[in-house]
Amino acid sequence: MSKPWTRRQVLAQMGIAAAAVHTLDPHELCCATPAWAQTADKELFELQKVGDGVYAAIAAPRYKTNCNAAVIVTNDGVVVVDSHSKPSAARALYKEIQGITNKPVRKLVNTHFHFDHWQGNQIYAEGNPGLEVVATQRTRENLTRPDAGLGGIPFVEKQVTTLLPAEIQKLKDDVMRASNPEMKARLESNLQQAEAYFQELKSFKPTLPTRTVSSTTTLQEGGREIQLHVFGRGHTDGDLFIYLPKEKIVATGDALIDWMPFMNDGYPEDWVQTLSALENLDFAQIIPGHGTVLPKSNLAFFRGYMADLIAAVRKAAGEGASLEEMQKKISDDLAPKYEKGMSKYPIGQYRDRVGVNVEMVLKKVVKKA
Ligand SMILES: [Zn+2]
Ligand SMILES: [Zn+2]
Numbered sequence: 001m002s003k004p005w006t007r008r009q010v011l012a013q014m015g016i017a018a019a020a021v022h023t024l025d026p027h028e029l030c031c032a033t034p035a036w037a038q039t040a041d042k043e044l045f046e047l048q049k050v051g052d053g054v055y056a057a058i059a060a061p062r063y064k065t066n067c068n069a070a071v072i073v074t075n076d077g078v079v080v081v082d083s084h085s086k087p088s089a090a091r092a093l094y095k096e097i098q099g100i101t102n103k104p105v106r107k108l109v110n111t112h113f114h115f116d117h118w119q120g121n122q123i124y125a126e127g128n129p130g131l132e133v134v135a136t137q138r139t140r141e142n143l144t145r146p147d148a149g150l151g152g153i154p155f156v157e158k159q160v161t162t163l164l165p166a167e168i169q170k171l172k173d174d175v176m177r178a179s180n181p182e183m184k185a186r187l188e189s190n191l192q193q194a195e196a197y198f199q200e201l202k203s204f205k206p207t208l209p210t211r212t213v214s215s216t217t218t219l220q221e222g223g224r225e226i227q228l229h230v231f232g233r234g235h236t237d238g239d240l241f242i243y244l245p246k247e248k249i250v251a252t253g254d255a256l257i258d259w260m261p262f263m264n265d266g267y268p269e270d271w272v273q274t275l276s277a278l279e280n281l282d283f284a285q286i287i288p289g290h291g292t293v294l295p296k297s298n299l300a301f302f303r304g305y306m307a308d309l310i311a312a313v314r315k316a317a318g319e320g321a322s323l324e325e326m327q328k329k330i331s332d333d334l335a336p337k338y339e340k341g342m343s344k345y346p347i348g349q350y351r352d353r354v355g356v357n358v359e360m361v362l363k364k365v366v367k368k369a
Contacts, residue, residue: 044084044092047071047100048293051247053224055100056287057093059084061347067117070242070251070287071097074222077106081242081251082289083120086200090120094127104128106221109228110135110209111253111289112236113142114151114265115159121207135209136230138238143208149236149265153206164198213240229281233267234274235289243281250278251287256302258291259348263360268310275303291345305338309354313361323362327355 044066045057053073059066066084071093078097083090097105105128110118113135125131135143142148148155171191178184219226229241235255242251254262255274263271279299286294312333316326331354343349 044089045069045096047096050285050287050293051244051249054244054247054249056293057096058292059089059290061345065116065290065347067114067254067289068287068291069093070249071100072221072224072226072244073101073103074106074224076222077103079107079109079219079221079226080105080124081109081287082111082117082253083108083124085116085119086197087120087123087204088196088200090123093120094123105131107132107134107219109133109240109242110139111240111242111251111255112151112238113139113148114236114254115155116151117253117289118143118151119156119201119204122205125207132211133207133209134211134213134228134240136238136240137212137214139236139240140209140212140238142236142238143206156201156204156206160198160201160204164194164201168194168198229278231274231277233270235261235263235266235271237267239274241278243283245282248282248284249287250281250283250285252278252289254289256286256294256299257288257348258294258298259345260342260350260353260357261302261306262348262353263357263364266360266364268306268361268365272303272307272310275299275306279303290348301338301341305334305342308334308337309357310361310365313358313366317362317366323359326362327358330358331355 044060046060048056048058050056055071055073057069057071059068066086066089067082069084070081072079072081078101080093080097084093094105105124108121108124108131110121110133121133125133143152144154145152146154168191171187171194175184175187175191178187213228213230215230217228219228225245227243227245229243231239231241233239235253239253239255241253241255244250255271256278261271279296284296286296286298288294288298309330312330313326316330321329331351334354335350339350343351
């Protein structure tokens with residue numbers, strides 16, 4: 001079993017192109033890595049054992065960052081949680097799973113509707129006739145809703161018709177303008193990846209949930225108990241938590257990640273409550289949507305950031321501060337407590353997102369848009 005990605009490896013992968021990352025498109029803000037990461041021949045996942053027959057597939061940092069997956073092997077099959085941003089990434093993990101067990105994948109769970117958590121569904125469906133794809137009822141609805149946010153069939157169409165052509169054109173322009181040979185090579189690699197992703201999405205086959213849950217459900221899967229928890233709104237309005245009570249492991253999707261939360265499709269106040277409900281479960285390890293496997297204690301840190309952020313925005317709004325004033329002051333005020341812990345990776349860092357988070361809390365909590 002190989003070791004998790006170290007910060008040094010991550011930085012080596014990103015190289016100097018990280019310096020060029022500042023023009024984030026909205027679709028890159030959630031969970032995606034902007035167009036700078038490494039080439040397609042690198043490994044996509046590190047499979048880490050977190051319990052007997054339970055693995056965390058920790059996504060390598062790269063172009064269109066993939067989400068992590070949880071892989072749960074039972075006596076008669078496999079349950080996989082989340083399927084990444086594209087079929088080729090799901091195929092890569094599926095191959096790794098087949099290296100662990102020759103049992104079929106019986107169930108695929110999508111924690112929420114964001115593009116980087118479901119766009120690889122088709123690979124598991126193609127390889128496993130009878131596969132059940134499980135999500136909340138709300139997630140299934142979001143996957144077809146035009147205005148749901150950063151995921152779903154309409155968002156795939158938006159990527160193909162608008163976002164990716166624009167991104168590819170920008171990369172082409174950046175390649176032309178690059179003066180540094182190393183930067184130019186990196187951008188050319190990014191361009192190749194963007195074009196490959198574009199091609200993949202053109203032949204994308206939407207594979208929607210076949211089974212939905214609306215409240216907490218317990219599955220007995222080949223001798224293993226797997227609980228699916230619905231605690232209410234959080235990162236989205238359809239978040240699903242996967243809990244293994246015996247193994248004391250929880251998979252959270254992006255409701256809990258190891259970098260700054262993406263709040264644009266979220267419900268900040270509900271999210272705090274949802275995390276408190278999650279905390280009531282008896283677990284020791286968290287497989288987050290992004291980043292490495294975490295101890296339970298990280299939940300309080302992550303929730304604390306959101307609670308403190310909400311309180312700070314409310315206070316500043318009450319004092320009549322402008323958005324710009326709030327962004328500056330709150331970024332600095334919360335930094336001593338949160339900047340280091342929220343900036344462990346070169347992506348999704350505190351200063352990259354705190355301004356947008358302030359804006360979202362103002363809009364969603366104070367102005368109740
Ligand atoms: Zn994500
Ligand atoms: Zn997400």
